[in-house]
Amino acid sequence: MSVTTLDPAARVAAAQTVSSRIWREAFASIEFRIGLIVFILLVLAAALYPELSGLDPTKLSVREKLIPPLFLGEGWTWKHPLGTDQLGRDMLSRALTGLRYSLLIGVATTVLMLIVGALIGLFAGYYGGRVDMVLMRLTDAQLAIPMIILAITILGVSRPTIPSIILVLGLAGWPVYARVMRSTVMAEAKKEYVRGAMVLGATNLRIMFLLILPLLLPPMAFVAVLDIARMMIFESVLGFIGLGVQPPTPTFGNIISDGRKYIMNAWWIATMPGVFLVITLTSINLMGAALERARNKIYGGA
Amino acid sequence: MKMEEAMKSAPVLQVSNLTVAAGEREILSAISFEIHPREILSVIGESGSGKTVLARAIASWLSDPLRITGGEIRFRGQDLVKNPGLARKLAGREIAYVGGNPAGALDPTMTVGAQLVEKLRAVRPDISATEAKKKAIQLLNAVRIPSAHKRFEEYPFQYSGGMMQRAMIVDALISDPALLIADNITQPLDVTVAAQILKLMRDLNAQFSTAVLFICSSLPVACDASDRVMVLNAGKVAEMQPPRALIADPKSAYTAKLIQELPKLWDESTRAPGEERDAPVPVLSIRDVAKAYKIRRRGEAGLSVVQAVRNVSFDVFQGDNFGVVGESGCGKSSLMRLLTGLERPDHGQIIFDGEDVGTASAATLRGMRKKFQLVLQDPYGSLPPQWPIGKILEEPLKIHGIGSAAERRDRARAVMNEVGLPDSYYNHLTGGLSAGQRQRLNVARAMILEPKLLIMDETLSALDQTEQGKLLDLFERLQALHGFTYIFISHDLTMVRRVCSRIAVMYLGEVVEVAPNERLFFDPGHPYSRALLSAAPTLETRRYRPEDCLLEGEPPSPIDLPPGCAFASRCPHAFDRCRAENPVLRDRGGRALAACFLNDETPAVSEKTYA
Numbered sequence: 001m002s003v004t005t006l007d008p009a010a011r012v013a014a015a016q017t018v019s020s021r022i023w024r025e026a027f028a029s030i031e032f033r034i035g036l037i038v039f040i041l042l043v044l045a046a047a048l049y050p051e052l053s054g055l056d057p058t059k060l061s062v063r064e065k066l067i068p069p070l071f072l073g074e075g076w077t078w079k080h081p082l083g084t085d086q087l088g089r090d091m092l093s094r095a096l097t098g099l100r101y102s103l104l105i106g107v108a109t110t111v112l113m114l115i116v117g118a119l120i121g122l123f124a125g126y127y128g129g130r131v132d133m134v135l136m137r138l139t140d141a142q143l144a145i146p147m148i149i150l151a152i153t154i155l156g157v158s159r160p161t162i163p164s165i166i167l168v169l170g171l172a173g174w175p176v177y178a179r180v181m182r183s184t185v186m187a188e189a190k191k192e193y194v195r196g197a198m199v200l201g202a203t204n205l206r207i208m209f210l211l212i213l214p215l216l217l218p219p220m221a222f223v224a225v226l227d228i229a230r231m232m233i234f235e236s237v238l239g240f241i242g243l244g245v246q247p248p249t250p251t252f253g254n255i256i257s258d259g260r261k262y263i264m265n266a267w268w269i270a271t272m273p274g275v276f277l278v279i280t281l282t283s284i285n286l287m288g289a290a291l292e293r294a295r296n297k298i299y300g301g302a
Numbered sequence: 303m304k305m306e307e308a309m310k311s312a313p314v315l316q317v318s319n320l321t322v323a324a325g326e327r328e329i330l331s332a333i334s335f336e337i338h339p340r341e342i343l344s345v346i347g348e349s350g351s352g353k354t355v356l357a358r359a360i361a362s363w364l365s366d367p368l369r370i371t372g373g374e375i376r377f378r379g380q381d382l383v384k385n386p387g388l389a390r391k392l393a394g395r396e397i398a399y400v401g402g403n404p405a406g407a408l409d410p411t412m413t414v415g416a417q418l419v420e421k422l423r424a425v426r427p428d429i430s431a432t433e434a435k436k437k438a439i440q441l442l443n444a445v446r447i448p449s450a451h452k453r454f455e456e457y458p459f460q461y462s463g464g465m466m467q468r469a470m471i472v473d474a475l476i477s478d479p480a481l482l483i484a485d486n487i488t489q490p491l492d493v494t495v496a497a498q499i500l501k502l503m504r505d506l507n508a509q510f511s512t513a514v515l516f517i518c519s520s521l522p523v524a525c526d527a528s529d530r531v532m533v534l535n536a537g538k539v540a541e542m543q544p545p546r547a548l549i550a551d552p553k554s555a556y557t558a559k560l561i562q563e564l565p566k567l568w569d570e571s572t573r574a575p576g577e578e579r580d581a582p583v584p585v586l587s588i589r590d591v592a593k594a595y596k597i598r599r600r601g602e603a604g605l606s607v608v609q610a611v612r613n614v615s616f617d618v619f620q621g622d623n624f625g626v627v628g629e630s631g632c633g634k635s636s637l638m639r640l641l642t643g644l645e646r647p648d649h650g651q652i653i654f655d656g657e658d659v660g661t662a663s664a665a666t667l668r669g670m671r672k673k674f675q676l677v678l679q680d681p682y683g684s685l686p687p688q689w690p691i692g693k694i695l696e697e698p699l700k701i702h703g704i705g706s707a708a709e710r711r712d713r714a715r716a717v718m719n720e721v722g723l724p725d726s727y728y729n730h731l732t733g734g735l736s737a738g739q740r741q742r743l744n745v746a747r748a749m750i751l752e753p754k755l756l757i758m759d760e761t762l763s764a765l766d767q768t769e770q771g772k773l774l775d776l777f778e779r780l781q782a783l784h785g786f787t788y789i790f791i792s793h794d795l796t797m798v799r800r801v802c803s804r805i806a807v808m809y810l811g812e813v814v815e816v817a818p819n820e821r822l823f824f825d826p827g828h829p830y831s832r833a834l835l836s837a838a839p840t841l842e843t844r845r846y847r848p849e850d851c852l853l854e855g856e857p858p859s860p861i862d863l864p865p866g867c868a869f870a871s872r873c874p875h876a877f878d879r880c881r882a883e884n885p886v887l888r889d890r891g892g893r894a895l896a897a898c899f900l901n902d903e904t905p906a907v908s909e910k911t912y913a
Contacts, residue, residue, distance in 0.1 A: 017729055018690050192683035199642050200698045200747070201671035211686055299688050299731060 018298060025294035026287075035286030042280055046100045050093045055080075057097040058248040061088035066266045085255075085269045086262055095272045098250045099280065102273075105166055105251075106232040112170035114224045117177025118217065124178065125185030126208050136182070139175045147172035147234070148241075155243040162245060165238060169231055177220065184216050218295060225288045229281045236273075252277060312378075313338050314480050314513045315360065320373035320383075322352070322359050329355050329368065330537045337481065342507055342514040344524035344545075346560075347534035349737075349766045353517045356534070357485045360515065361399045362389040378480070395425045398474035402486035404466035407473075408458040414469050415439075415454035418476055425477045441472040444509070445502055463630065464495035468502070475510065483515045488523060492629035492793055497837040500527050519766050521560055522839035525549060533557050549841055563767065565796040567823055567840050584617035584653075585755055585787050586641070586674075591615070591650030591660075593640055597861075606861045610636035612811045614650070615887065618755070618789060621781070625802030625819075626791045627834070633811035634791045638759045641789070642676045643667045654755070672702055675748035679760035681740035685732050691718070691743060692728040698751050713750060720783075721746040721776060738769040742776070749780065757789045762797060774801055795838040799823060804893075807831050810868040813887065817894035827896030829873050867898075875900060 016024075026032045050057055065088040068076050076083065082091035124135040151168050158164055188194065189212065197207050232252060238244035239253020247254055252273035259270030313336035322330040330352045337343050345353050358364050360375055362382060375382040375389075377397065382389035393399075401407055409417055418438040423429060429437075435454070442450035445468040458466060467487055474482055484503065488496035500523065507514055518524050524531050525545035533540040533548075533556065540554040552558040591614045596605040611633045618624045628634050639645045641652060643659045652659040655673060662670065678684035685694060695714035699705055705713060715725060721742040732740060741761055748756055758777075762770045774797070780786060792798055798805055798819075805822050807815040807830065815828040824845070826832050836846040864871065870880040879899050887895040 018688075018731060192678050192680050193686045195644065196676070196678055196684050196744075196747075197686070197697070198644060199671060199676040200701055200751075201668045202697075202701050203668070206701065215686075215688060299733065 022291070022294045022298050025297060026291045029290045029293070031286045032290035035283040035290065038279060038283035039287065042099065042276075042283065043103075046096045046103070049096050053090075053093060055090040055093040057089060057093040057250050059089065064088040066262070068266070069268050072268075082272055083266075083268045085258065086266065089250075091268065091272050094250045094255060095276050098252045098255050098273055099276050101162065101245060101249065102232045102235060102252045102277075103280065105162065105169070105235045105245075106228040108166045109169040109173065109231040109235075110224050110228045112166060113173040113177055113227070114221065116170065117174035118181050118213070118220065120174070121178040121181025122185055122208055122213060125182035126189050126204065126212070128186070132182070135178070139178050142171070143175045145172075148237075151238055151243055155238070160238070160243050160246060165235060165244065168238075169234055173227070173231070177224075180220065180223075181216065185212055188212050188216065218292075222288055222292050225284055228284065229277065232277060311339050314378065315515075316374075316376040316379075317360070318374050318376070320356075320359065320375060321371045322355055322364065322368055323371045324367045324369075328371075328537060330359070332373070333534075333537075333539055334373075335532055335539070335542060337513045337515060339480070339513050340507060340511050341530070342504070342516055342528040344516045344518065344528035344531045345534055346518060346521055346524045346531060347540075348768050349519065350536075351534045352537040353519070353534055354485060357399070357483045357515065357517050360481075361397055361483055362386065362393045363399070394421075395477050396479050397481045397483065398477065398479035399483045400467075400470050400474045400485065400487050402489050404463065404470045405458070407470055408466060410458055413455050413457055414461065415456075418442075418454075418469070418473055421473055422476045438472065438476060441476055442469070444506065445469075445472055446498075464491055464499065467491060467499060471499075471503070471506070475506065475512065478510070479512060481513045481515065483517070485517045486519065488518065493795070493837040493839065494629060494833060496523070496839075503527065520839050521564060522841050525841060526839065533560070560767075561841070563771065564841060565800050566842055567796060567799050567835070567838060568842055568845055583620070585620050585622075585655065586618040586789075587651075587653045588617070588641075589615050589651045589653070591637075591640060591647045591652060593636055593645065593647050608861050609811050609863055611640060611647070613886070614808075614811075614813050616806050616813060616816050618787060620754075620787055621785060622787050622804065623781075623802045624787075624789045625798040625805040626789065626808060627793060627795060627798050627805060628808035629793060629834075631810075632808045634793075634808055635759065636811070637808070638676070638757060638791055641757060642674070643670070672751050673753050674755040674757065675751060675753040676757045676759060677741070677744050677748050677761045679763060681737040681744065681764050684744055685740060688731065690729050690731055691723070694732070694743065695747055695750055698747060702751065704751075717746040717750045720749075720780065736769075737764050738773065741765065741773060745773075745776070745780075749784070749786070752784065753786070755787045755789065757791065759791045760793070761790075763792065763794060770797065777801070795834060796840065807834065810863070812868060812897065814869065814898070815894075815896040816887065817890075817896070818892070821892060821894045825894075827890050827894060827901050828869075828898045829875055829900070830869050831896075833872075 061084070064080070064084050065086055067080050067084045067088075068074070069083040069091070070076050070078070070081050072083075080090050080092065082095065084090055085094065120135050120139065124132040147169075150172055154168050155164060194207060194211065197211055202211070235244055235251060236253030236256055239251055240257045244253045245251045255273045256270050259266070263270055316336040318334045320330060320333040321328060333356060335343065345356060347353050355364070355368060358368075359370060360382075364370065370383050373383065377389075377392060380388060382392070408414065412420075415435065415438055418441075419431060419434040422434045422437065423431070439450050439454055442453060447453050447465055447468055453461070453465075458469075461469060471484075471487070488499055491499060503514065503516075504527065506512070514528075516524065516527050518527075521531075525548065528545060530542060531545050531548050532542040533554065535554075535556045540556045541548070541552065543551075543553065548557065549561060552561060591611060592609070593611040595608045595610055597608055614633075614637060616624075626634055626637065636645075640647050641659065643662070647660045650660070654670065657666065657670060659667065659670065692711065692714050695717060696710045699710045699713060704710070715728065718725060718727065723739060723742055723746065727735075732743070735743065741764075744761070745756075762773055765773065777788065778801075781788065788801075790798060790802055802819055804816065804818050806813045807822070807828065809830045815822065815826065815831050817827065822831060823835065826835060826846075832846045836844060864881070866882050866884055867873070867876070867880040868884070870876040873880065877899075883899075885897045885899050887897045888901060889895055890901055
């Protein structure tokens with residue numbers, strides 16, 4: 001039994017549009033605010049710190065090599081709060097610059113995967129039949145090629161620049177999204193409200209993009225947020241086998257692969273990118289989860 | 303008699319002063335009654351009166367925020383409220399529950415038989431698997447599932463709706479419960495199948511001495527099924543009497559109102575809507591339309607052909623209320639899809655406003671959609687989820703590019719007023735709306751384009767009596783205001799009797815009879831129409847006795863139709879000619895047509911008119 005009793009506060013809320021209510025609801029939660037503040041701080045730091053501090057992340061200074069982070073070990077200084085690496089480069093500056101590139105690669109790749117996968121899945125699931133067959137065989141073909149081999153082929157032939165790395169990772173990742181999208185669209189397209197829209201005279205494109213896609217994209221985007229981390233790690237993997245962003249440009253991948261050799265006496269080199277990764281992803285996930293909860297609360301059973 | 307015999311024995315269930323509340327609000331207050339072995343007690347009331355809450359309270363199946371706040375539920379003398387552990391032990395064993403959604407209650411990935419055996423062995427681990435199987439098959443036989451041992455191995459999707467409901471009854475009965483709670487079990491079923499289930503339940507009740515708490519929303523069904531009827535109104539017992547006494551002498555004003563509100567099928571005072579004859583040009587004329595689907599059946603190599611719609615011809619005139627009735631699977635919905643251009647007929651013509659819906663190009667069809675609209679059956683599934691009401695209403699205008707944003711908003715608010723949705727709902731989501739409000743919204747969405755023809759596909763079947771009445775009044779008002787023509791596709795004869803001027807009866811994809819309202823109800827020309835009338839839930843003395851007309855079995859599968867009349871296998875009057883030759887619609891005079899050889903004695907008019 002659905003019994004809705006509206007108290008005055010709810011009545012006021014009901015007068016606003018749905019999306020503004022969702023944002024308001026999300027913003028009211030403490031997790032969302034913490035996530036937002038941390039994320040903004042990180043982005044600002046990544047954007048501004050390397051330039052403002054005047055510490056070039058690629059400038060060598062052999063005299064200052066392997067300085068530990070603040071309050072840890074011997075010889076730490078305020079000049080290098082997170083210490084330096086084996087060539088005396090400032091770790092904070094390197095980590096923040098690395099975050100810049102890793103975030104760029106992670107987000108751009110995920111968005112690319114999501115767009116390609118969702119579109120292909122949408123068309124395949126909605127039209128079915130021959131369209132579905134062609135698109136899904138394409139997906140299977142893509143799935144059959146291991147990502148590493150694809151990366152070696154493409155990045156080995158062309159130079160491993162940031163756009164080409166995004167392209168390779170994006171190409172390798174979309175089939176999963178296409179599969180998920182296709183199956184949910186197939187279920188959704190058979191529902192009564194889709195038939196209702198057809199009778200109203202809506203075109204197929206209108207139904208697909210204005211009716212079905214907005215409904216299915218948010219849950220998928222929520223999963224995609226988790227994939228940002230996976231893509232950042234994949235970028236590290238590429239960096240590790242030498243097909244990632246080339247040194248001296250610091251990314252999390254090549255910082256970690258450098259730090260590996262010094263893990264016994266300078267653990268902080270390989271650790272710092274991980275710490276930043278954890279903080280970034282936690283803040284994104286906090287916001288995502290709060291938003292998802294707000295959505296569920298507002299939409300309720302609808 | 304049975305009643306007195308029952309009274310002598312100790313009651314199975316004794317409920318006294320039961321009160322259930324959701325937070326501060328009382329849903330049920332001070333309910334008291336008792337049920338004796340072999341007794342069937344019906345509980346009726348409109349939706350929201352607390353029937354289902356009562357059923358769940360007894361089955362120990364209340365979920366938050368509902369709580370029992372007072373009173374006792376004594377099962378064989380033991381109080382279940384004070385002893386929730388015992389209540390949980392009894393639920394499913396001694397107290398069985400059958401719900402109104404058999405398709406949702408059966409696991410689609412297991413055979414029906416496996417589920418029954420699993421259920422039995424879960425409650426009675428001492429029974430061996432072979433014995434359990436034997437018992438399940440025996441019960442499947444008892445509920446008259448044909449060739450039960452074969453059906454035992456089949457999956458739920460191979461069962462029809464009526465058979466699934468029977469399987470659920472078996473599922474409930476298999477543990478030999480002392481009390482069976484049947485919550486709205488006939489609601490989703492067709493009238494002829496529902497009548498069979500009711501008959502079956504009475505037989506089983508006599509055979510297994512189970513007490514039954516029968517919950518339903520239809521007074522005629524309740525009176526038909528039970529020994530005593532309890533009327534619930536807003537969580538309180540309005541009265542409790544044996545059915546005959548209840549009808550003859552209702553003690554409470556509420557019951558009297560319920561009885562009075564019941565639409566009557568054969569009452570002379572039921573004024574059938576007059577036929578509009580000023581406009582001789584039909585709005586919609588259908589000629590010889592047929593549609594077949596090709597499907598692949600399990601375990602067969604080739605494709606099978608399902609004849610969903612065959613030989614359908616009729617005319618609908620301006621301002622008419624045309625009714626299409628028939629049981630599920632008779633092709634009503636396929637016909638609806640053809641009429642609305644969602645699918646193309648294999649042959650035949652559907653002329654709407656001078657153009658053929660069946661062959662029009664996609665763009666022409668899209669333009670034509672402005673002039674005919676469809677209101678769908680399911681109030682929950684037919685609205686786009688997560689859309690606010692205002693957006694839903696403006697969408698059709700946007701699709702056809704009508705008006706500016708401000709004009710669209712004004713138009714949406716105007717239609718909301720017309721169908722009786724408060725203005726403040728404009729930014730609301732559909733989640734908080736009741737089924738009735740949702741259907742109002744559906745109607746509003748359909749009429750915002752100001753169409754000429756509205757097709758109502760079972761629009762009212764999900765609503766209770768009172769809400770149906772309100773919406774029918776609304777339809778009438780809108781028709782007077784805008785001059786709509788309606789096509790009602792329905793299985794509900796009482797509704798059709800009240801609103802339709804002409805009615806087509808469909809059976810297995812064919813129109814077997816088309817007749818004006820009065821003629822169909824007082825002088826039906828086809829045995830199937832008589833069977834439908836005999837099964838209709840009503841308190842009146844029936845003009846057609848179920849014993850003479852009620853059908854045995856279920857309609858044959860529309861795959862591999864037998865030659866001849868499709869109804870021959872269930873028809874009590876079938877003779878040799880029926881099995882060899884398919885009758886066509888013939889004029890019986892007075893604009894009534896029927897497809898039956900029995901009418902051949904009446905002079906046939908050679909000229910074929912569908913008016």
